[in-house]
Amino acid sequence: MSEFGWASTTDEVLAGKDLSGKTVFVTGGNSGLGLETARAMAAKGARVVLAGRDRARLDEAAANITADHPDAHVETIVCDLSSLDSVRACGTEANKRFDKIDMLINNAGVMACPLSHTADGFELQFGTNHIGHFLLTKQLMPLIEAGEDKRIVNLSSRGHHIAPANLDDPNFENAPYDPWLSYGQSKTANVLFSVGLEQRFGSKGIHAYAVHPGGIDTNLGRHLSEEQAAALVERVTTSDPSFQWKSIPQGAATSVWAATAEQLEGKGGVYCEDCHVAPVDDQSTKGGVRSYALDQARADRLWAISEAMAGESFAA
Ligand SMILES: NC(=O)c1ccc[n+]([C@@H]2O[C@H](COP(=O)([O-])OP(=O)(O)OC[C@H]3O[C@@H](n4cnc5c(N)ncnc54)[C@H](OP(=O)(O)O)[C@@H]3O)[C@@H](O)[C@H]2O)c1
Structure with a gap:
């Protein structure tokens, strides 16, 4: 059992840990959970690399961390996950600038946006939340x-309960587009990616974890109208009457726990929430991971589709 839980914060999870000498790379590191993940790990001595699509927002985020922690070692790198060219350029630059990455936090995400597409023509949520991170990794x-x-920590969501990833039509070329269905499918893909990484790289000592952070008021809801936001809160509180918002340090706690907890050593390919490994549960609306998100055959199929979409294969 984990000593941490729903209310634990980043600083509580990292209390007593020394991350000096570690390099942590955080996508979406300029905002919300990514910024807090980076801040908390930098405060423990890690060199943190904030990856984001906007140079000015990255500089502001880095300045915010060093204002709180003057000794923090913070760097930034531009990476627009909705463009394969940008992801490749980021990868090339990172391989020149850094000598290693100990923890990769694939945190960036976009939620429930109107139908739109990445630079490479992929539906935006699947393309950004999964394919961009697949190629970056x-x-x-x-x-x-x-x-x-x-x-490797992949930010998923309880939104993965919405649906399995539709691997026959990931870009909604045939099915009518639904912003929540798309978000849910992309978040299922984030869990399946963790399963695929663990299977291919676990024997090399690289372990992957999917995380649901909780419900946290961040910029993630930027695409929702007031009515849509109210409808979301009603849906969530109806399915889980005990629902409460977390603070941002509580929300980022499961990411830093998955990145550092000793009890997870060598035990990747799992889905974590509230600072513990969640059980498989195909019914509950209050938590747990759906079995379709951990299914090895689906993970393999997603891997093959992702390599085709990204135009590159992992050398395992
Ligand atoms: N908040 C919640 O309740 C909740 C619940 C479940 C799961 N999650 C997951 O937690 C993760 C972090 O979300 P958050 O709540 O911290 O939201 P947030 O404050 O909106 O942060 C999202 C980050 O992703 C970045 N991003 C979006 N599109 C990008 C792109 N094309 N290229 C590079 N970066 C991009 C954003 O950059 P810009 O600032 O430039 O837009 C931002 O830094 C997401 O994966 C989300 O799905 C959140």
Whole structure:
């Protein structure tokens, strides 16, 4: 059992840990949970790399961390996950600038946006939340292989309960587009990606964990109208009457727990929430991971589709 739970914060999870000498790479590191994950790990001595699509927002986020922690070692790198060219350029630059990555936190995400597409023509949520991270992880793999206690944390969501990933039509070319269905499918893909990574790289000492952070008021809801936001809260509180919002440090706690907890050593391919490994549950609306998100055959199929979409194969 984990000593931490729903209300634990990043600083509580990392209390007593020394991350000096570790390099942590956080996508979406300029905002919300990613910024808090980076801040908390930098405060424990890690060199943190904030990846984001906007240079000014990255600089502001780095300045915010160093204002709180003057000794923090914070760097930034531009990476737009909705463009394969940008992801490749980020990978090339990262391999020149850094000598290793110990922890990769694939945190960036976009939620329930109107139908739109990435630079490469993929539906935006699947393309950004999954395909962008798939290619970035592939690009960064030489650095991760050079790390110690190597972990990859993929931010998923309880939204994965909405649906399995539709691997026959990931870009909604045939099915009518639904912003929540798309979000749910992309978040299921984040869990399946963790399963696929664990299967291929676990024997090399690289372990992957999917995380549901909880419900936290961040910029993630930027695409929702007031009515849509109210409808979401009603849906969530109806399915889980005990629902409560977490603070941002509580929300990022499961990410830093998955990245550092000793009890997870060598035990990747799992889905974590509230600072513990969630049980498989195909019914509950209050938690747990759906079995379709941990299914090895689906993970393999997603891997093949992702390699085709990204136009690159992992050398396992
Ligand atoms: N908040 C919640 O309740 C909740 C619940 C479940 C799961 N999650 C997951 O937690 C993760 C973090 O979300 P958050 O709540 O911290 O939201 P947030 O504050 O909106 O942060 C999302 C981050 O993703 C970045 N991003 C979006 N599109 C990008 C792109 N094309 N390229 C690069 N970066 C991009 C954003 O950059 P910009 O600032 O430039 O837009 C931002 O830094 C997401 O994966 C989300 O699905 C959150």
